[in-house]
Amino acid sequence: MGVFPTGFKTLTRREILRFVRRPRNTFVPPLITNVLYFSVFGVILGDRVGQIAGVPYILFILPGLVVLGAISNAFENGSFSIFHGRWNEYIHEALTSPLSYSQMVWAYTLSSALRGVIVGIIISVVGAVFTSVGVTRPLYLVAFAVVITVLFASFGIVGGLWADDFDDLTMMNQFILRPLVFFGGVFYALENLPDGPLQTATLLNPMFYMVDGVRYGFLGTSEVNPNLSLAVLTLMAVVMVGINTVLFKRGFGLTD
Amino acid sequence: MTAAIEVRDLRKRYEGVQALDGVSLTVPEGSFFGLLGPNGAGKTTFISILVGLVRKSGGTAEVFGYDVEDDYREARDAIGLAPQEFNVDRFFPIREVLEHKAGYHGIPADEARERADEVLKRVGIYEKRDTRFDWLSGGMKRRFVLARALITEPDLLILDEPTAGVDVQLRHDLWDLITELNDGGTTILLTTHYIEEAERLCDEVAILDSGRIVAVDSPEDLMDRGADRIEIQLRNPPAEAPTLTAGEGNVENVELDGNRLVVTARQGGLVAPDVVRELDREGFEIVDLEISRTSLEEVFVEMTRGQETVGGEDEDSGEDDPEKATAAAPGTSGGAGGDR
Numbered sequence: 001m002g003v004f005p006t007g008f009k010t011l012t013r014r015e016i017l018r019f020v021r022r023p024r025n026t027f028v029p030p031l032i033t034n035v036l037y038f039s040v041f042g043v044i045l046g047d048r049v050g051q052i053a054g055v056p057y058i059l060f061i062l063p064g065l066v067v068l069g070a071i072s073n074a075f076e077n078g079s080f081s082i083f084h085g086r087w088n089e090y091i092h093e094a095l096t097s098p099l100s101y102s103q104m105v106w107a108y109t110l111s112s113a114l115r116g117v118i119v120g121i122i123i124s125v126v127g128a129v130f131t132s133v134g135v136t137r138p139l140y141l142v143a144f145a146v147v148i149t150v151l152f153a154s155f156g157i158v159g160g161l162w163a164d165d166f167d168d169l170t171m172m173n174q175f176i177l178r179p180l181v182f183f184g185g186v187f188y189a190l191e192n193l194p195d196g197p198l199q200t201a202t203l204l205n206p207m208f209y210m211v212d213g214v215r216y217g218f219l220g221t222s223e224v225n226p227n228l229s230l231a232v233l234t235l236m237a238v239v240m241v242g243i244n245t246v247l248f249k250r251g252f253g254l255t256d
Numbered sequence: 257m258t259a260a261i262e263v264r265d266l267r268k269r270y271e272g273v274q275a276l277d278g279v280s281l282t283v284p285e286g287s288f289f290g291l292l293g294p295n296g297a298g299k300t301t302f303i304s305i306l307v308g309l310v311r312k313s314g315g316t317a318e319v320f321g322y323d324v325e326d327d328y329r330e331a332r333d334a335i336g337l338a339p340q341e342f343n344v345d346r347f348f349p350i351r352e353v354l355e356h357k358a359g360y361h362g363i364p365a366d367e368a369r370e371r372a373d374e375v376l377k378r379v380g381i382y383e384k385r386d387t388r389f390d391w392l393s394g395g396m397k398r399r400f401v402l403a404r405a406l407i408t409e410p411d412l413l414i415l416d417e418p419t420a421g422v423d424v425q426l427r428h429d430l431w432d433l434i435t436e437l438n439d440g441g442t443t444i445l446l447t448t449h450y451i452e453e454a455e456r457l458c459d460e461v462a463i464l465d466s467g468r469i470v471a472v473d474s475p476e477d478l479m480d481r482g483a484d485r486i487e488i489q490l491r492n493p494p495a496e497a498p499t500l501t502a503g504e505g506n507v508e509n510v511e512l513d514g515n516r517l518v519v520t521a522r523q524g525g526l527v528a529p530d531v532v533r534e535l536d537r538e539g540f541e542i543v544d545l546e547i548s549r550t551s552l553e554e555v556f557v558e559m560t561r562g563q564e565t566v567g568g569e570d571e572d573s574g575e576d577d578p579e580k581a582t583a584a585a586p587g588t589s590g591g592a593g594g595d596r
C-alpha cells in the first residue's frame with residue numbers, strides 16, 4: 001500500500017503518463033529551443049557581452065534558461081491538463097471518485113511540477129554541453145527547483161480552472177508568463193540596471209528571486225540571500241496549493 | 257435500513273432556469289428505481305448533484321446516509337455512474353482508463369487490471385481493450401461507460417439514459433446485466449425515455465416534470481391510475497350506448513361503435529366481470545371480449561402534459577411534447593401486457 005493512498009497515486013501516475021507518453025509535445029520542443037538559445041545568446045552573442053556579474057555571459061544565462069523552461073512547462077502542464085479535462089469533461093472521472101480535494105490538487109500539482117523539473121534537467125544537460133557549468137550547491141538547486149515548479153504548476157491550475165477556451169491559455173502565456181520571465185533577471189543582472197523603476201520592477205518580480213536562487217545552486221553566487229528567497233517562494237507555493245484546494249472544494253470552473 | 261438515496265426539498269437553480277424545484281425522494285436500498293420525465297425535467301441535474309458534478313442550491317441529499325457534500329468521499333465511493341453525455345479520458349486506451357478509474361477508488365493496480373478485463377468482457381468489448389475511446393462505435397461507447405460504472409462494484413448504479421441510441425441486441429443484453437446486478441443486491445437508478453424499459457425493469461418509478469416529482473409508485477399502480485379499455489363485441493347491439501352501473505365509479509366512458517361496445521375504465525381487469533354480468537342481465541349476447549391495459553407511457557404522457565412549466569424560460573426543454581420523447585421507442589405501443 002505504501003505511504004500514499006492508491007487513489008492519489010493513480011491520479012498522479014495518470015497525469016505523469018500523459019506527458020511522458022507524448023515526448024514530441026512535451027520534451028522535444030524545450031530541447032530544441034534551448035539548443036538555439038545557447039547557440040545564439042551564449043556562443044554568438046556571449047563573446048561580445050563578455051562577463052556579467054563576474055561570470056561569462058553564457059554561464060550567467062544558463063540558470064535563467066533552466067528556470068524559464070521549468071516554470072513554463074510546469075505552468076503549461078497544469079493549465080492544459082485541467083482545462084483539457086474540463087473541456088472534454090473527463091476530469092469528471094477524478095471528480096466523481098472518492099479522492100479528497102487536496103489529494104486531487106496535489107496530484108495535479110506534483111505531476112506538473114515533475115514535468116517542469118524534467119525539462120529543467122534537460123536544459124541543464126544541454127547547458128553542460130555548451131559550457132563547463134557545475135552544481136555548486138546541489139541541495140539549494142533541488143529545493144529551488146521543486147518549489148518554483150510547484151508554484152508555477154499551481155498558477156497553471158488556477159489558469160486551467162479559470163480559462164473559458166483555448167485562447168485564454170495562450171493569452172495567459174503571452175501576457176503573464178512572458179513579461180515575468182523577460183523582466184525577471186534571466187538575461188541581465190540587477191547591477192546592470194540603472195537605479196529607478198526598472199530595478200524596482202525587477203525586485204518586485206518573483207521570477208528574479210527564482211532565477212537568483214537557481215543561479216546560486218549552479219554557480220554559488222547570488223544577488224540576494226538565497227535562504228530568504230527560498231522561504232518566501234515556499235510560502236507562496238504553499239498558499240497557492242491551499243487556494244487551489246479551496247477552488248476545487250468550491251467547484252470553481254469544475255461544477256455547475 | 258438506510259435508503260440508497262434520500263433527498264429532501266432538493267433545489268437547483270441555473271442561470272434563469274429552476275431545474276429542480278423542491279424534490280423529495282427516497283430510493284430504497286436494493287430497489288430498481290426508474291426516474292422518468294420529459295426532456296429538461298431535471299433528471300440529469302438530480303443525478304449530477306449526487307456525484308458532485310452539480311452544486312445544489314438548497315435542500316439535502318444523502319447516499320447510503322452520507323451527505324453528498326459533507327461526506328462526499330463516502331457518497332461518491334458508493335456510486336457507479338454511466339452518464340448521459342460521454343466524459344471519457346481520450347489520452348489512454350480504454351483498458352487503462354478503467355484501471356485509472358478503479359485506482360481513484362482505491363483499488364490496487366493488480367486487482368484493477370483484473371477487474372478491467374472482467375468488465376470489458378462483461379459488456380462485450382474486450383477485443384477493443386487497446387483502442388482509445390474515440391475510435392469506438394456509438395454503441396460500444398455506451399457499453400464502455402457502463403463498464404466504467406461497474407468496475408468499482410458500486411452499491412448504487414446510476415444509469416442516465418443507458419439505452420439511448422443503442423441497438424435492440426445491446427438493449428436486451430443491458431437489461432439482463434442490470435437485472436442480474438439488481439438481483440445481487442445493487443440498487444439501480446435508471447432514467448429513460450423508453451417507457452417499456454421502466455415497465456419491464458423497475459420496482460418503483462418517479463415521474464419528474466419541470467423540476468418537481470409528480471408521482472412515485474410502482475409501474476403497476478401507476479398504470480392503475482390510467483384508464484384501461486374494455487372492448488365487448490355484441491351479437492345484438494343496442495341503438496345507442498347503454499348506461500352502466502357496474503364498476504363502482506371506475507367506469508369513465510361508454511361508447512358504441514357498430515357492434516362493439518367500448519368501455520373506458522380505471523382498473524379494467526377488475527371492472528370487466530361486473531360489466532359483463534350487467535350486460536348479460538340486460539340481455540345482451542357477448543361474442544368477444546378484449547381488455548387492453550393502459551400503458552405506462554399513456555399515464556406518463558397524461559401526467560406530464562399541460563403541467564405549468566416551472567423552468568419555462570428555456571424553449572429547448574421541450575416540456576410540452578413528451579410524446580416526441582417516447583415515440584422513438586419501438587414496441588412501446590404494445591403496453592404492459594402487449595395484448596392490444
Ligand SMILES: Nc1ncnc2c1ncn2[C@@H]1O[C@H](COP(=O)(O)OP(=O)(O)OP(=O)(O)O)[C@@H](O)[C@H]1O
Pocket residue numbers: 256270271273274275293294295296297298299300301302340567570573
Ligand atoms: N449547466 C447548465 N446551465 C444552465 N442550465 C442548465 C444546465 N444544465 C441543465 N440546465 C437546464 O436545467 C433543466 C434540466 O436539465 P436536465 O439536464 O437536468 O434535464 P433532463 O431531465 O436530464 O433532460 P433530458 O431528458 O433531455 O436529458 C433544463 O432546462 C436545462 O436546460
Ligand SMILES: [Mg+2]
Pocket residue numbers: 299300301340416
Ligand atoms: Mg438528462
